[in-house]
Amino acid sequence: MPRYASIWFPYLLAEYTARKKPQLREVPFVLAVSQRGRMLIESVNVLAMRQGIRQGMVLADCKAIFPDLQVIPSEPGQAEKLLQALAEWSIRYTPFAAVDLPDGLLLDTTGCTHLWGGERQYLESILQKLEAYGYTVQAAIADTIGAAWAMARFGQSPAVVKHQRQRDALLPLPAAALRLEAEVLARLKKLGLQRIDSFINIPSATLRRRFGPTLLLRIGQALGQEIEWAIPVKPIEPYQERLHSMEPIATSTGITIALEKLLQQLCGRFENEGMGLRYAVFKAYRIDGDIQQIEIGTGHPSRNVRHIFRLFEHKIATFQPDLGFELFVLEAPKVAPVTEEQAAIWNTSCQNDNKVAELLDRVAAKTNATVIGRYLPAAHYWPENAVKEAVPLWEKPATAWPAQWPRPVHLLSRPEVIEVTAVLPDNPPIQFRYKSKLYVVAKSDGPERIEQEWWLAEGLYRDYYCVEDESGARYWLFRSGPYVKGQTEWFLHGFFA
Amino acid sequence: MQPEPNKKSIASLLQAKINAMQGLGKLSQQAINPGFAPFNAAFPESTFPVGALHEFVSYEPAHAASTTGFMTALVGKIMHNGGLCLWISTERKIFPVGLTHFGIAPDRIIFITIPKQKDKLWVIEEALKCEALSVVIGEMKELSFTESRRLQLAIERSGVTGFIHRHALRFENSVACTARWKITPLPSTNKDDLPGVGYSCWNVQLLKVKNGRPDAWKITWMANRFTPSGEQSVSIPSLERYAG
Numbered sequence: 001m002p003r004y005a006s007i008w009f010p011y012l013l014a015e016y017t018a019r020k021k022p023q024l025r026e027v028p029f030v031l032a033v034s035q036r037g038r039m040l041i042e043s044v045n046v047l048a049m050r051q052g053i054r055q056g057m058v059l060a061d062c063k064a065i066f067p068d069l070q071v072i073p074s075e076p077g078q079a080e081k082l083l084q085a086l087a088e089w090s091i092r093y094t095p096f097a098a099v100d101l102p103d104g105l106l107l108d109t110t111g112c113t114h115l116w117g118g119e120r121q122y123l124e125s126i127l128q129k130l131e132a133y134g135y136t137v138q139a140a141i142a143d144t145i146g147a148a149w150a151m152a153r154f155g156q157s158p159a160v161v162k163h164q165r166q167r168d169a170l171l172p173l174p175a176a177a178l179r180l181e182a183e184v185l186a187r188l189k190k191l192g193l194q195r196i197d198s199f200i201n202i203p204s205a206t207l208r209r210r211f212g213p214t215l216l217l218r219i220g221q222a223l224g225q226e227i228e229w230a231i232p233v234k235p236i237e238p239y240q241e242r243l244h245s246m247e248p249i250a251t252s253t254g255i256t257i258a259l260e261k262l263l264q265q266l267c268g269r270f271e272n273e274g275m276g277l278r279y280a281v282f283k284a285y286r287i288d289g290d291i292q293q294i295e296i297g298t299g300h301p302s303r304n305v306r307h308i309f310r311l312f313e314h315k316i317a318t319f320q321p322d323l324g325f326e327l328f329v330l331e332a333p334k335v336a337p338v339t340e341e342q343a344a345i346w347n348t349s350c351q352n353d354n355k356v357a358e359l360l361d362r363v364a365a366k367t368n369a370t371v372i373g374r375y376l377p378a379a380h381y382w383p384e385n386a387v388k389e390a391v392p393l394w395e396k397p398a399t400a401w402p403a404q405w406p407r408p409v410h411l412l413s414r415p416e417v418i419e420v421t422a423v424l425p426d427n428p429p430i431q432f433r434y435k436s437k438l439y440v441v442a443k444s445d446g447p448e449r450i451e452q453e454w455w456l457a458e459g460l461y462r463d464y465y466c467v468e469d470e471s472g473a474r475y476w477l478f479r480s481g482p483y484v485k486g487q488t489e490w491f492l493h494g495f496f497a
Numbered sequence: 498m499q500p501e502p503n504k505k506s507i508a509s510l511l512q513a514k515i516n517a518m519q520g521l522g523k524l525s526q527q528a529i530n531p532g533f534a535p536f537n538a539a540f541p542e543s544t545f546p547v548g549a550l551h552e553f554v555s556y557e558p559a560h561a562a563s564t565t566g567f568m569t570a571l572v573g574k575i576m577h578n579g580g581l582c583l584w585i586s587t588e589r590k591i592f593p594v595g596l597t598h599f600g601i602a603p604d605r606i607i608f609i610t611i612p613k614q615k616d617k618l619w620v621i622e623e624a625l626k627c628e629a630l631s632v633v634i635g636e637m638k639e640l641s642f643t644e645s646r647r648l649q650l651a652i653e654r655s656g657v658t659g660f661i662h663r664h665a666l667r668f669e670n671s672v673a674c675t676a677r678w679k680i681t682p683l684p685s686t687n688k689d690d691l692p693g694v695g696y697s698c699w700n701v702q703l704l705k706v707k708n709g710r711p712d713a714w715k716i717t718w719m720a721n722r723f724t725p726s727g728e729q730s731v732s733i734p735s736l737e738r739y740a741g
Contacts, residue, residue, distance in 0.1 A: 355627055356581055356607075356627065359629075363609060363620050366619065366620070367620070371609055373589075373607070373610070374604060375604065375606075383592070383594075386592075386594050387592075387593050390604065393607070397602075401593075401603060401604075402594060406598070407595040407598070409562050409565045409595040409599075410558070412590075413590075443685065443693060445693040467694070468694050472684040473563075474682065474685070475559065494562075494595070496566075497565060497569070497682075497699075497718075
């Protein structure tokens with residue numbers, strides 16, 4: 001269950017400027033920016049606000065209202081820079097901090113607040129710190145980004161909206177709390193829909209027709225019905241380790257040492273985070289700008305340095321150092337958590353399973369991953385479809401193995417044509433010729449008719465016979481389709497043990 | 498003078514240790530399995546050597562199938578209380594559904610298909626070194642003495658049971674295996690002379706065995722058990738035909 005905190009700085013730039021120039025603290029002043037040939041107010045301090053000056057007004061109007069107003073030109077992009085710095089500062093409270101332009105921050109507080117003894121204490125701690133810097137701050141925590149945003153700006157700060165109660169919290173707030181465009185807000189105001197509870201129960205089709213899809217989207221985001229993303233200032237670090245070499249490395253021993261070092265670092269990180277490697281790329285940057293790489297994959301998430309190293313070992317020889325490598329990078333684009341459940345595959349102990357998994361990884365690295373297979377029963381009578389490959393390799397069989405009919409142990413991948421002599425059309429053969437050798441049938445069972453599965457493929461049914469020749473060797477033969485004189489085809493499909 | 502009983506037990510213990518050193522199976526794994534009853538007498542200490550390298554030879558495709566069946570039955574006995582089997586072959590020929598009849602769930606076997614002989618040897622050796630496995634089956638036509646020696650050494654360290662199935666080999670060269678088997682099908686037997694094909698029946702020939710006595714048996718696979726059919730004999734199947 002995610003929880004988000006929204007932090008609002010109502011006088012962000014003004015207070016920042018006042019921090020820089022303490023003499024401005026006691027006077028009303030504004031930050032103005034030039035836009036389309038006139039000066040617009042970008043930020044106001046508390047004292048100027050009391051004089052009726054608001055953000056977005058034209059400077060000339062403000063001067064008319066309050067002639068003593070101090071005006072400071074603002075630098076473009078300053079708010080963004082400042083918020084970025086504040087977001088990085090707030091990483092001490094959560095790993096996920098995002099900038100919420102133009103005047104707020106967004107924190108993903110999931111699983112963090114208990115460290116401060118609860119959500120209220122968490123918010124109070126943040127507010128206290130920021131207020132000590134001289135900022136006026138309002139903040140709220142809620143299940144959704146939208147609700148936290150609304151409560152921070154229009155609620156009683158610090159506000160904590162309980163789990164799943166965002167709807168109740170939003171109802172008394174003004175429509176502007178939904179982060180709507182000015183146009184939509186104006187239309188709502190014109191219709192007298194001032195508060196959220198006055199329109200939230202109107203059928204969505206009507207709202208869409210009247211106010212466009214953004215209103216519905218914003219309502220959905222605030223209530224948690226629509227997913228909303230934020231981009232953290234410090235992205236979660238990818239699994240990557242780098243090693244610069246002082247001098248170009250051109251020997252395989254050097255490359256080996258580099259790989260071992262990088263693996264140690266990476267696996268140490270895996271150990272801390274409970275992750276295991278599934279796929280890794282080892283890149284070597286040659287001093288002439290050429291980049292070479294080798295890749296490995298594992299069947300199980302693994303963080304065993306020795307094992308992963310052995311997978312790479314065979315491929316190190318493919319590097320062509322020529323003048324030497326100056327940089328080695330080990331990346332793990334695919335990782336998975338190592339869980340106990342995953343470790344217990346077959347009836348053996350989990351340590352043994354890891355050994356088998358490592359063996360299979362080595363085989364896959366040496367040869368080709370597709371050669372390894374484990375088979376599970378599939379619910380088909382047609383012999384070619386009776387088994388399926390286990391994906392992933394440790395998949396458990398969903399159904400029991402069929403045992404009611406005799407089946408050969410060797411099955412030819414393509415049935416081979418044989419010449420058959422049978423007494424009557426539906427009788428089992430009395431002799432057959434396979435690869436120009438004559439076999440005389442001594443005993444036989446059948447026929448067992450297996451129909452082609454028409455929903456998968458079209459074709460004739462097969463009548464299978466299990467026959468035994470005079471020496472005791474047992475074969476699985478079938479006649480394809482009904483008996484037609486001169487056109488009947490017989491095949492050998494398998495060998496019984 | 499009659500030797501003291503504890504002297505006798507010491508001697509047999511020493512003999513078992515020597516056998517273990519000679520690659521005749523691990524001490525700890527011996528005497529676990531009642532399933533090998535018919536074959537035990539031919540081996541030293543009257544114990545079927547688990548944790549050793551066995552060689553199987555076959556020439557006809559149908560004989561290869563019988564050998565597969567027999568090997569599967571042995572694997573089922575070895576893995577009767579858990580374990581994992583690796584089956585390394587050149588081409589995909591095994592029909593897993595057919596293996597259920599021989600007392601093993603085919604999903605406990607991992608199949609590895611490798612066409613190149615050199616890679617296959619490497620994989621078999623690596624697999625035999627992995628003590629987490631119970632049985633490793635390798636299908637390969639030719640096996641030189643040196644190669645078999647390497648496999649045998651890997652087994653002596655790990656205690657995995659190794660089966661090498663050599664189909665259509667050029668000649669039976671001597672290899673460092675504990676036993677050489679040859680399985681050929683016999684006319685099947687049926688209860689009460691019912692018509693039709695009956696239980697799988699094999700002529701199991703133990704051609705060579707280290708420190709043991711080569712022997713041959715007529716074995717019927719029924720009710721998940723190796724059942725000796727009739728008298729033990731060293732006969733060749735073609736002389737043993739019967740009408741029906």
